[in-house]
Amino acid sequence: MRVPMIAGNWKMNTTVDEAVRLVKAMLPEIDKVKGVEKVVCPPFVSLTSVAKVIASSSLKLGAQNLYYQEKGAYTGEISTEMLAGLCDYVIIGHSERRQVFGETDELINKKVKAAVENLLKPIFCIGETLAENEAGRTEEVLTHQFMATSNRLYFFGGMVIAYEPVWAIGTGKSATAEQANKTIGFIRHLVAHKHGEEIAESVRILYGGSVTADNIAAFMHQPEIDGALVGGASLKADSFVRIVSQTAAARGLS
Numbered sequence: 001m002r003v004p005m006i007a008g009n010w011k012m013n014t015t016v017d018e019a020v021r022l023v024k025a026m027l028p029e030i031d032k033v034k035g036v037e038k039v040v041c042p043p044f045v046s047l048t049s050v051a052k053v054i055a056s057s058s059l060k061l062g063a064q065n066l067y068y069q070e071k072g073a074y075t076g077e078i079s080t081e082m083l084a085g086l087c088d089y090v091i092i093g094h095s096e097r098r099q100v101f102g103e104t105d106e107l108i109n110k111k112v113k114a115a116v117e118n119l120l121k122p123i124f125c126i127g128e129t130l131a132e133n134e135a136g137r138t139e140e141v142l143t144h145q146f147m148a149t150s151n152r153l154y155f156f157g158g159m160v161i162a163y164e165p166v167w168a169i170g171t172g173k174s175a176t177a178e179q180a181n182k183t184i185g186f187i188r189h190l191v192a193h194k195h196g197e198e199i200a201e202s203v204r205i206l207y208g209g210s211v212t213a214d215n216i217a218a219f220m221h222q223p224e225i226d227g228a229l230v231g232g233a234s235l236k237a238d239s240f241v242r243i244v245s246q247t248a249a250a251r252g253l254s
């Protein structure tokens with residue numbers, strides 16, 4: 001059985017004070033929810049402060065990015081060594097990194113490798129753009145992105161995959177639960193093809209893109225979808241709490 005997971009990607013939002021207030025506001029209710037893995041991914045500067053707040057809770061911490069080199073003259077970058085011990089997870093290959101910062105499949109592969117080698121679990125993001133979707137190229141694009149970052153060891157390192165169709169991110173226009181289920185089923189099929197059924201059955205594949213407290217239950221009723229990577233709706237304590245508790249309810253855990 002795959003443990004459902006809800007991760008909040010706060011992106012470039014919240015000052016340190018706001019991050020601490022936000023996590024304190026959500027923590028008591030979220031901590032009560034059992035059977036769901038719950039993760040928040042604040043900006044780098046807030047990681048230490050948020051880590052202190054959640055230290056003795058069931059809430060886990062993730063970073064939003066890393067650089068693959070151990071240390072050195074890489075102005076502005078953060079290494080795995082700096083994050084290891086502080087975070088459990090790290091988001092890698094988010095479409096905003098790919099599109100706004102020009103990250104390539106090659107760079108993303110190096111980042112995932114560096115994360116796993118330093119015991120950070122990657123939340124590895126893949127997804128097609130609107131133009132690719134409309135041209136019927138979704139499966140081709142996902143295959144390419146997946147194959148470029150697909151080493152068996154990554155799965156043993158606890159890698160989670162997040163399917164985030166770019167057209168659904170921050171647009172308020174989510175994929176339908178059935179669409180997302182079908183595409184995530186396709187990704188699981190890719191994993192099985194490359195690494196075998198056992199790994200495919202155990203890897204968690206999340207959906208991301210305009211997930212809210214109102215639509216999470218529909219996603220979580222689908223058999224292939226193991227949780228969600230939530231952007232905007234993770235920035236309000238009450239909506240993130242509802243997303244987590246509805247995930248548990250949809251899976252019969254509460």
Ligand code: 13P
Nearest residue numbers: 009169170209210231232
């Ligand atoms: P939204 O939930 O704001 O659409 O963002 C999704 C996302 O990019 C999560 O990583």
